[in-house]
Amino acid sequence: MASERGRYDKLAEIASGGMATVYLARAHGLGGFERLVAVKEMHPHLAKEPEFVAMFLDEARLAAQIRHPNVVATLDVTENEEGSLSLVMEYVEGPSLQQILRRAVRQHDRVPIDLGLRLFLDALSGLEAAHELTDESGTPLHIVHRDVSPQNILVSTDGIAKLTDFGVARADSRLSSTRTGTVKGKVPYMAPEQIRSKSLDRRTDVYAAGAVLWEMLACRRLVQGDSEVAMMYQITEGVAVSPREVIPEVPEGVARACLKALEKNPDQRYPSAAEFAEALEASARAEGVVVANHRAVAAYVRAINVHRAPSALAPEGRRSVISGLSSVTGSGSGPASKEAPLSPPATPARTALTSTRDADVEASKKRSFRGVFISVGAVAVAALALFVWIRYGKPPTDANGPNERPAAQGAPVETQAPPATTAAVPPPAASATASAATSANAAPAEVVQPAVAKPAAPPSTATTSRTAKPPVKGGYRPREL
Known part of the structure; x- marks a missing residue:
């Protein structure tokens, strides 16, 4: 892939949206310095639209001024050969809150309350840092994120949640202006005044954060509908129910704090993200819930394993490059960097x-x-x-007994003993094969030995079956009686 002014090599695509595509890239520096970064590149067809270019530059300028461990850092702005702008940001290795919630729904499970509160309090901390941002003279910029949602809360493998994507943020000093009647953001997390195109302030982000907390507690989205119009009507005219009606195990104090952030009237909500966070911590403490630390969140993120590692994002030929970089750069900055030994x-x-x-x-x-x-x-x-x-083997010599010879081919089977006068007379002539076998196997003593005269008896079944055994070699089975 083409490099950004020779300093950033794009390695793999991470995600794509309606305005830009985010790539995993490698940053080069002097002395062989390298690290992984995320490059958010504007779509080429939007590079010729002045409104989108101004909005993109607004995001870069605003995000670069927010320096907080719970906000994704903006490092640089570049332009490639085709004229498309690119925003170089800190690369956060880990899933988004949306991925974590979807995994919980698929597993018919929910995020543990102590871990969920830790993630949400981190996001509120980053949101408060954006709300409190001032210019060089100390004048508040009155930044409103306008797109606080689970997709824009990233959870690193170090256990830190970071807020990202200030692309539709509003500030008093922004370069571009929003068109009249244009609604920006994700509908399920919009505040009623945002849908009605009224004036917005930080309490609008407090409402969106309350919708995110409700979804995390109840394991389903607060606003659901078949169309955006139906969801907008539900936001402006409906009443949010307590998450305890969906999940009774939700602590009552935490549910009350969530409902206060979802009030339709901005004056009845928490005036800032910081006060929302303090109310949540106090409610959890009163209910006996101990908010988890970053080590516990990091272990949970590695256990569920719903994100793709940097080496898995890149093509086969470039995985070794990413593996070497990921072991050096880690997944981000902040207090959890001391907990690196817990990483996989x-x-x-x-x-x-x-x-x-x-x-x-x-x-x-x-x-x-x-x-x-x-x-x-x-x-x-x-x-x-x-x-x-x-x-081909030889037949045993004692197959028919010591005083018996195999029957000639075709001769009738006789078992009567020969008379004494014929003891010296040789038996009737048989085939050449039988005679040769008899002369070769019979001992001389067997020929001259006198037989004992016994009365003639009919052949028995046992003798017949033993005598009727077929020749072992060169003959065929005689006809059975």
């Missing part, structure tokens, strides 16, 4: 561990396959040896 191991360490485990698994698979092949080969060799032994 760097991507290269995880990759090495994964590679080692993959190698072990592959070696185990190879050993298993080798054992299977050896077993199959052994069985095949044994089967072949058995076949060869049965087909």
Whole structure:
């Protein structure tokens, strides 16, 4: 991708909206200095619109003046070769509050009250810093964010929530002016006076913050409708119900503070984000709720794992570059930087561990396959040896007993003992094969041994089945009786 004046290399796209696209980029400096930044680049077709250019410059000028750990820092403004403006900001590694809330809804769960209050109090702190901003002479700028929403509250892996996106912010000294009748912001979080195009002040942001808190407590959006007109009517004419009617476990004092921020009349709301934060802390303390610290929030963010790491955003060929940078720059500045040891191991360490485990698994698979092949080969060799032994092996010498000879081919089966006068006479001629087998296997003593005269008896079943055993080699099975 093209670089911004040679100082910022865009590595991957993070998000895109109607006015600009946000990229993950690498900043270059002297002496090999590098760090990850977020580059918000205006869409090329808007670069020719003077109103959008002025609005973009307003955001850069206003955000750059807010220096607070709970506000995303603005570092630079550049222009690329095509004439599109880019806003260089601090890169916050971590999910948005919207991602956290969506994950809770999918899991049929809710954000723990102590962690949720910590995130929300951080956002109120950043909002108060924007409201209190003054110029060099000390004159208040009367900044109104006008787009406080879960999408614009980022939660870093260090456990710090940061407010971002002052693109539609209003200030007395802004360069551009809003057109008459134009409504800017997200409808579900707009205050009634914002919808009616009346004068706005910091209490408008207090209402939007109350809508965010209500959504976090009740695990659903406060204003819902099929169209923007329906949602606007609900805001201006409806009455906000207590989050306890949706989630009874919500502390009563916290619910009361939330409802006061959602009053339709601005005079009945908290006059500032700081007073809203103080009321919440006092209510939580009275209900026995201890607000979590940044370490607990950081552990929760890593546990739910709903954001994409910088190395996962970049293409395959540039992940090693991002991995090296992320281990140096971290995810942001502020008090939680001392809690860096709690962050997950760097991507290269995880990759090495994964590679080692993959190698072990592959070696185990190879050993298993080798054992299977050896077993199959052994069985095949044994089967072949058995076949060869049965087909070509010699028959046992005592198959028909010591005094019996195998029957000739085609001859009737006889088991009667021969008379004594024929003891020396050889048996009737048989086939060449049978005679050869008889002469080779029978001992000389068997021929001259006199037989004991016994009365003739019919052949028994046992003798018949034993004598009728087919020749082992070169013959066929004789016809059974």
